[in-house]
Amino acid sequence: MSRYDPAVTEPKWQTAWEADGTFTARRDPAKPKYYVLEMFPYPSGRIHMGHVRNYTMGDVVARYKSAAGFSVLHPMGWDAFGMPAENAAMERGGHPKDWTYSNIADMRAQMKPLGLSIDWSREFATCDPEYYGQQQSMFIDMMDAGLIYRKNAVVNWDPVDMTVLANEQVIDGRGWRSNALVERRELTQWFFRISDYSGELLDALETLTDWPEKVRLMQANWIGKSRGLQFAFTTTGAPEGFDRLEVYTTRPDTLLGASFAAISPDHPLAKHLERHDPALAEFVAECRRIGTSEEALEKADKQGLDTGIRVLHPFDNAVELPVYIANFILMDYGTGAIFGCPAHDARDFEFATKYGLPIPPVFVAEGADEAALTEAFVPMKSERVRYLRGFAGAEVQTGDEAIAAAIAFCEERGVGRGVTNYRLRDWGISRQRYWGCPIPVVHCATCGVVAEAKENLPVRLPDDVTFDQPGNPLDRHPTWRTCTCPKCGGAARRETDTMDTFVDSSWYYARFTSPHAAKPTDAADADYWMNVDQYIGGIEHAILHLLYSRFFARAMHKTGHLPAKAIEPFNALFTQGMVTHEIYLTRDAAGRPVYHLPEDVTDGKLADGTAVEIIPSAKMSKSKKNVVDPISIIQAFGADTARWFVMSDSPPERDVEWTASGAEASYKHLNRVWRIASDIAASDTPATADDLPLARATAKAIDEVTKGIEGFAFNKAIAKLYEFTNTLQKSQAGMAARRDAMKVMAQLIQPMTPHLAEEVWQMLGGEGLVARAPWPQADPALLIEDTVILPIQINGKRRAEISVPRDMPAAEVEKIALANDDVVKFLAGQPVKKLIVVPGRIINVVV
């Protein structure tokens, strides 16, 4: 008997599917449609196990839905613009375009052997001019619809390389190549008005019931709706034009605990003051070196500088508060200025302690006395506190009540107004880089900023660019910038900023519905295929990519490119975990770690016998050398083994650790299934047992595997398939019954291990391709057990069990339970206080 050979079998069935056109998506009015999408990959050049896991999950869903009678769309493309291509060009020479397209070809070649049910005829890359040209056309529509504007915004500026840096390229406040201290610099940049949709994007989260709760919560917190008070302090000693200082607060009830005011280093007042005060300018420059990321700002040591300006407390003009410039105030949130209430805010407390400012408490915990504070007292939202001073007097109430009361009180007295504020900022899409979608705009001396005419689209990237120096190659290209104004025909200058790559990925799902259309979308196709029924990707995209896509779908609807039903483009979302691996290292003479590849380590030792340190499982990364290459796994064991392994063991939303032994175990299991199938196909051993138990086991397997796939619990579906395999292997039922059960096995494993499934299906004489066979149905009559085993607890501890008919009345169950020998023994004659019978579950005797 020969062995299962994936190297022969897998390509055979891939060819069969291709010849059959099994996975070509078609608009079929007779069937319901189902659109499965995995977040498309960045073409780095190599697929990794994370890709295998992501696409296998989508493939399981796609194949299952197809068997269940849906017309399925399951496409693949490439998120192909971005910095790595430019970095490669700078480091190794060559052109970003060549690098990218050659990577795409490599990755496609690595992906095809996985046997994914993808409709490759819809493939595109976002760097195809056909794609980004349509994006430019929509940009112009969005300009016309008032969704786009320009304003100044800060960027990380590398003063040595004379270039803008991404946050990722700023390491400890220094440029990653030049090592120069990074500065903040203002540039005029393009923005999408996503904040116009803050309220809607927040409210609509409630309709996304098939999204993970945590993702909805993260988005809600990101949008950050708050109700607060905006008011103006009157200043003294401030320069002309700054006689009022607007502040926003979400805690107006603590206004009487104010002990200082503070402004952002980017506040207009700070910018004014630095022009005349060298010491202050020095401080502000220091603040600007922190970088632009919120994380860096929040983690930095709290620093402040007294400007000498004072503000008057709005309720007591005799009280003057100092105005500081403070490094932790964000210009982008509220008004860029705050009042500090150290008693009830941890950051303000730290700041006041450092600069010796008073810390007057406003309230204390309910029932507590006023005492010196050793840290800020920040009550929980629902916690009731007693106000020592405040608009509500010495009353006890929760923060929410007090805030509403404080806003009403202030408004009555003309101190500011209640406002709803959002943390969400407009989306800055300008990038001073080459490898992105050019912003289709020209700058004309006469007409100003003008959109390019649509007939001139796409505005193509020039091919003749160099990367021998930092900065934007579009900016220094000799001729590309020169153009004519589409409005007046005069000489004009082309915009050299390109778009954030998040724009590319904000509508690719819509483009897949009609990837070759001469417009961004085709109405009939978009109407049939949208929305994405199941979207699958990493949790790291929980906020930005998904929020931008939700905004962009709304913008596409507003500009006529998507139907109204598609403003929430993803009906269901699943966020999968990473594939991780142990890290192996030894130490060099200086104690520095030296990493070793998994294949060089056997039983915790290198080939020369040196023992390695094993660091627990972590994200696969090249520098830690803990990467397992899917291609080598496919070559060794076949794609089905890799697919089976990444779907087994861990729940899909959690990380899964790749282990060599696990992969081998998967391989062995698939071989076992094949062996059992070929035994059944070949032999004709007589039945020595009833067919009924196997029929029951089959029905149960169908039921539980179906539930597992529907519920995204692939690990549980696989556990059931192991059980079913064990049952089938041991079954002594008749050959016809075993054949039928094995054919069901082929159908049930088809989503996970499609090649093996086809092979088994064929061995048993299944008709056509199992990929086209309808999903098996479980006979409901076979799912019902006749008897149930009920555990009996005495005072909550399991002491006995009884087996009773499934629908025996509770009164009779009680009688049998109390008569049980073990129960009688444990009760030892004590009277029963209470008897709890949960039908079909458990009996608890309380004495």
Next chain:
RNA sequence: GCGGAUGUGGCGGAAUUGGUAGACGCGCAGCGUUGAGGUCGCUGUGGGGUAACUCCCGUGAAGGUUCGAGUCCUUUCAUCCGCACCA
């Protein structure tokens, strides 16, 4: 710093959502098959105690609610993800 998640045997995990903790797989041990190794098949496997037993302990830690808690509540520790120019 802020926001979000996770924590169960030697390991990955299961537990019908408040009702038998440890399904299934890995690993390990024993037995069988095999010339040997591997493969394959069978049996056992949370910790402790016992001659034996349905005896005790046990879901990161501490406390609470309940007839009953891995599951609910409070506090706490550890790890991971995101923080707006990485994709």
